[in-house]
Amino acid sequence: MVSPPLINLLGHAAGAIVFAIFLCLLFSGRGWSGGHGRYLSGLAASLSLLWNLGSLIVLARPELPAGVIGIVIAVSFSVLSLLPAVLLHISLEDRQPALVLAGYLLSAAAIAMHFWEIRGNGPALHQAAILIVTVGFLALAVIAAARLALRGSGRARMVASMCLALFAMSFLHFGTGHASQAWSSELIVHHAGIPLALLVLLQDYRFVLLDAFIRFLANALLAAVLAWIAIGAAVRFAASGNISRRPLQEALLFIAACFFLVFFAWLRNRLQAWLTSTVFRQGALATLAARIKESPGFADELEYLDWAAATAATALRTPDSAVIADRDLSLHAPVLASTLRDHHTIAEWPWAEALVPIRLGQGASRLMLFGHRHGGQRYLGEDLDALAKAAAEIAEKVGSLRREEMNRLVAQAELVALQSQINPHFLFNSLNALYGAIPRSAEVARRMALNLAQTFRYLLQTGRSFVPLCEEMEIVRAYLEIEQCRIGSRLAVEIFVDDAALEIPIPVLCVQPLVENAVKHGVAQTAGPGYVRIRIECRAEALRVVVENSATAASRSSGAGLGLDNVRRRLEICYGAASGLRLSLDGETAVAELSIPVVKSVEMTAR
């Protein structure tokens, strides 16, 4: 029942289907993960497809006119002769242009001979052409492999070259052209070309969906084997002669067919599960997102990110991982480093093989880098999917860590910690009593009591992390009045606030610490007079707060305080890189400059 023509037909049909799918994946944009070499791979796959189609025509329609058959044979063998040159080009990747050129010249010579066959003297020319291709590419592949070995290039490329050599050897049997007669022993060699060519094509794992491709092949193979068994059984059953159209038999046959399909589905699932666990070794990654979700408690964002990266690295079985700031890549999903080969991030982190963006909102994002995996395992589409899921969990967790940190920072800035120790009713009632005890003539003292009450009320408030600028400025004014009361006329104060800025929301207590800092360093430490100048302008996209103070030798040497770190960190959490706090020294003036992005709400324009 198994005849060589049947095997040939099935083999070429399978080859045609495999390469057609390869081409679809390649140009669908879904499976492709890189730019380089796409067209070469496409060309190689197209050539393989053409070769298989040509062979199919010759095998299936031998009754066609001899001229047509001759042309088809010439075309399909030309295609086959060109294929090793393209595969050599792919496996060398512009590394040894001389070898690549030699390959194309060999192919050109063989193609010329194949077309010459049509004009007569077929077999001899055909033999010669096949021999040229076989010996020539065998030599080229060995030279390429030797050179690669000498330079210590990657193992994958060596394997590719050896495959190419085997591929070239498989040409030997084509001596007599397309034969529909029995080749028996040569059949295996004949169809070895397909998987070998595939191996060369896939050597760089250019497909994110390589795993999907392999899964598809496995499914197709399983279906073919089962179909073969079923057809065999059916034929034997028919041959046994006891076929009749009795309802019972029909019913039994129907049930058997159903069971067979169910069995196929079950077997397919088992096969896929086996592929996942054994071939792709994905086990630890599948549960990565869940494990990252159930992280132990972390107080610090960076600590958590390091832990998450280490956990993912363990699951991926790579020793190398890092968390860096994503400055200009703005990735949306995990990618392979090979797809970004010219980017400077890759240049800085040469060991990185996979990049996973952690998108944190406010435009800021971080990158997790992962290195070479244990045992040369590749990053497959499924792995990247699992990493994307984990990245989403990480981003969410970082978001909640940031909210917690924000609350903590606001609490720090607002003295809420003190609030649990001071009874606010006691404080404000006491200030009120003090206010009442001061004679009405002591205007300055009464103002001082009012300002103190106002300032403490602002510092002890809870539950607000944003306030309109005007509220913050009232407290800045009250605070400066208190300081002027303490320091006296030595402190000169100038305040300018753009009217348009008054209602813009700002993080609570982000201007007052700057002013406090300016007073502390600019004036309080010196004997002479000093000044604090506050200027707040509303620009197109940002609120600009500039606090200047007179600088002295003493203030220049002292660093910025904890209060400013708190402000800086809160700005970073609220606005990402769009905001910032800059301290500088301009001659005799120390400048603290703060910029807060303003989102002009499109919804509302009061005329």
Place this chain on the structure above:
Amino acid sequence: MRTLIVDDEPIARQVLREELAAFSDIEITGEAENGHEALAQIERLQPELVLLDIQMPGLSGFDVIRQLPAGALPVIVIVTAYDQHAIGAFEAGAVDYLLKPVTHERLERTLARARALRGQIPEIAGSLERLSDAAGKARKVAGRSGEEFHLIDLDDVLAFQADREIVWIITAKKRYMATHPLREIDERLRGTIFQRVHRNALVNVNHVRKMTPLTSQRWLLTLSGGLEFIASKRLARNVRQMLQW
């Protein structure tokens, strides 16, 4: 205006007395140093204005409001040291809310408000009912402007607009800060004249003056006073249905 001062601290009463002395129409008819005394004085003296401390031994300021004798309906102004009770004070029926130490300017505004309300005691009196109509729908909303809290009639509100964590209550004259997140306000005002037109905005449909389609999916809503909002088609349709356009 006959005024009663209620505070357990003598010096706090003295501060108020001294500040009130600057206003010629204020006649301080009495002082009370606890809740029971306050209730007795209110019944006996029938004051038009009560300046009421919250934290007092025995009956608190809230208890005093709850137990006001029938028929005695003075204008209540809460005077407190710490502003954690602001919303509760309004809900209990106070018309204003002062923080100690009270400044002259702030007191002046409060007295102006009290004078304006003096003639309409029955309307401003009562407790929770005052904030809601018979069907339990809200009629007023508390808004904050700096350190001052105000009670704003919902009919005067053009829109609620969220900007980061701040929710603005926009009226024709002024903007106030709401005391609750927009989501909670939306829930509380569901089924009233307020309609969500955007993730960040609730508008009073009675103040919508014009609706112009911008694109197939977006409408421009113009409110009285020239305030403009962009609404999605779906939300704009809700507004149209409410207005039966």
